[in-house]
Amino acid sequence: MTIAVLRPGLLMSVQDRGRHGLQHVGLCPGGAMDVVSLTVANALVGNPEDAAAIEITVLGPDLHFERDTLVALAGADFEASIPCNRPVLVPAGTQVSITRALRGARAYLAVAGGIDVPPVLGSRSTFMPGRFGGLHGRVLKRGDRLPLVQDAERLSRERFAALKRKRGNAVPWSLPPPTVPDREPIVLHAIEGEHFAHFDATTQRAFFDTVWKIGAESNRMGFRLLGATLERASEEEVLSGPTTLGSVQVPANGTPIALMADHQTTGGYPRIAEIASADVPRLAQLGPNGTLHFARCGLDMAAELRRDLRSRLEPALRAIAWEYGK
Amino acid sequence: MARATRPQALIPLGDCAVYIEFSRTLDLEVNALVQRLARAVHARALPWLRDVVPALGGLALHFDPDHEALGGKPLESAVALVEECLKQGLPKEGGAARTIEVPVCYEPQYAADLDEVAKLTRVPAAEIGALHSAREHRVLMIGFAPGHAYMGGLDPKLAVPRRSSPRPVVAAGSVAIANEQTVIYPYAISGGWSIIGCTPLKVFDAERAEPSLFAPGDRVRFRPISRAEFERLAAA
Numbered sequence: 001m002t003i004a005v006l007r008p009g010l011l012m013s014v015q016d017r018g019r020h021g022l023q024h025v026g027l028c029p030g031g032a033m034d035v036v037s038l039t040v041a042n043a044l045v046g047n048p049e050d051a052a053a054i055e056i057t058v059l060g061p062d063l064h065f066e067r068d069t070l071v072a073l074a075g076a077d078f079e080a081s082i083p084c085n086r087p088v089l090v091p092a093g094t095q096v097s098i099t100r101a102l103r104g105a106r107a108y109l110a111v112a113g114g115i116d117v118p119p120v121l122g123s124r125s126t127f128m129p130g131r132f133g134g135l136h137g138r139v140l141k142r143g144d145r146l147p148l149v150q151d152a153e154r155l156s157r158e159r160f161a162a163l164k165r166k167r168g169n170a171v172p173w174s175l176p177p178p179t180v181p182d183r184e185p186i187v188l189h190a191i192e193g194e195h196f197a198h199f200d201a202t203t204q205r206a207f208f209d210t211v212w213k214i215g216a217e218s219n220r221m222g223f224r225l226l227g228a229t230l231e232r233a234s235e236e237e238v239l240s241g242p243t244t245l246g247s248v249q250v251p252a253n254g255t256p257i258a259l260m261a262d263h264q265t266t267g268g269y270p271r272i273a274e275i276a277s278a279d280v281p282r283l284a285q286l287g288p289n290g291t292l293h294f295a296r297c298g299l300d301m302a303a304e305l306r307r308d309l310r311s312r313l314e315p316a317l318r319a320i321a322w323e324y325g326k
Numbered sequence: 327m328a329r330a331t332r333p334q335a336l337i338p339l340g341d342c343a344v345y346i347e348f349s350r351t352l353d354l355e356v357n358a359l360v361q362r363l364a365r366a367v368h369a370r371a372l373p374w375l376r377d378v379v380p381a382l383g384g385l386a387l388h389f390d391p392d393h394e395a396l397g398g399k400p401l402e403s404a405v406a407l408v409e410e411c412l413k414q415g416l417p418k419e420g421g422a423a424r425t426i427e428v429p430v431c432y433e434p435q436y437a438a439d440l441d442e443v444a445k446l447t448r449v450p451a452a453e454i455g456a457l458h459s460a461r462e463h464r465v466l467m468i469g470f471a472p473g474h475a476y477m478g479g480l481d482p483k484l485a486v487p488r489r490s491s492p493r494p495v496v497a498a499g500s501v502a503i504a505n506e507q508t509v510i511y512p513y514a515i516s517g518g519w520s521i522i523g524c525t526p527l528k529v530f531d532a533e534r535a536e537p538s539l540f541a542p543g544d545r546v547r548f549r550p551i552s553r554a555e556f557e558r559l560a561a562a
Contacts, residue, residue, distance in 0.1 A: 023388060025468050026470065026471055027530075027537070240381070240476070242469070244340055244343045245340075247339070247340065264470055265470075266381060266469025267470075274338070277342045302340070
């Protein structure tokens with residue numbers, strides 16, 4: 001049983017929560033850019049949180065479903081032939097068209113049982129730079145057939161039948177993930193980076209005062225931030241060192257880059273800031289030209305932000321479990 | 327200069343990782359200590375630790391900051407862990423360190439920058455391979471791309487700066503030098519180091535049980551091979 005790609009979206013790939021424990025050999029965890037929306041999408045179809053889904057970016061695909069399939073499109077609000085952020089039973093032989101993101105940039109299409117590509121190094125995520133994982137290690141294209149688990153149709157029907165409230169092939173409620181922005185610029189909390197002091201006071205202020213715009217050459221590895229040129233005051237050589245998800249590094253041209261899911265694990269550019277981990281999934285919801293600014297934050301505040309995010313996500317997951325009668 | 331055998335700085339890498347710095351400059355002995363420390367930390371297999379990444383001058387620990395074992399104090403726990411490993415004594419150098427033999431063809435068709443390196447270093451092009459492979463190299467850090475190892479131990483006679491403009495695409499397996507170090511490109515990517523040869527080995531293969539040919543701390547021996555042997559090994 002498969003889902004056929006009739007028309008691919010802009011940048012569509014299979015992603016799960018990523019592969020961990022290999023950063024010492026230079027492999028970043030990768031996985032979903034907005035892991036919160038992935039979690040909600042999986043919960044909406046009754047999947048465990050580590051199931052693989054389809055990551056859809058800005059422009060969506062046309063997909064053909066062979067059999068009855070329980071799906072959920074969660075994350076950015078997409079103009080689509082199915083309603084967003086809720087379980088939907090797509091009948092056999094149906095085409096689902098997902099057009100464009102109206103708010104936010106990325107959504108996850110989860111299906112009952114998950115996308116059943118073979119795991120590579122413990123994950124089904126596509127790592128495009130290394131050409132492995134997902135479907136043939138690459139972005140999805142026209143004519144691709146995404147494998148589902150063998151009993152996906154039975155799972156789909158059983159799970160949909162278990163839902164308490166239904167209206168036709170969907171439900172009368174929806175659960176938008178808390179990472180999709182209501183307005184821009186969004187505020188991202190940032191901790192001072194290792195090389196913050198390499199920049200003078202004016203440049204440090206500019207970092208926090210500028211409304212940054214996501215540049216067109218942004219991808220799953222990193223977002224280029226346009227709005228100001230950050231010049232280093234210090235000539236001190238920076239020894240190549242570790243980086244992480246959300247590191248903001250400043251290459252010699254002064255245009256900062258925020259490291260995203262498929263980032264390098266080490267780098268030789270000065271790091272001016274590190275984005276609070278709870279805010280990274282919200283950054284993933286900005287498309288090209290999306291805007292943001294940085295608010296200074298410490299480790300206590302970053303911990304507070306993680307607690308906030310959990311306190312919004314956990315009741316939502318409990319509510320979904322309740323709708324499934326669990 | 328007194329060598330740093332204890333952490334010199336504790337640098338939060340966001341709220342899910344910390345970099346424990348031993349040296350701000352590259353010191354091969356400090357790096358060797360970092361490699362042994364990384365092995366000791368890794369061996370503890372702590373449930374809150376996600377990644378243990380030895381770097382040139384220190385060790386990065388990536389963790390789950392909300393893991394119950396940390397009691398809300400990840401930085402304190404990370405430091406305590408490192409202090410404890412240092413106090414208990416680190417594993418001996420010899421024990422775990424492997425020696426990896428890497429066949430390299432240094433002939434001009436695989437070494438786009440051979441003439442330029444010859445000009446810069448005044449080492450004749452035909453002798454560069456012999457000089458490069460005469461010494462033992464060490465993996466100081468893996469980063470930039472999966473399996474992309476930064477190796478120290480380059481003969482200072484071959485020291486060249488990074489190229490002023492990086493090549494947009496460097497072939498997989500290219501052996502390149504800069505800053506008294508050697509790297510091997512795992513797949514075709516852009517790169518700014520001077521290419522002096524190529525290996526038929528795959529330095530990273532996600533389908534292998536051990537995807538990376540190199541591990542941090544490995545000793546590396548380069549073995550010069552002919553073009554014919556390169557082609558034979560590449561086809562195998």
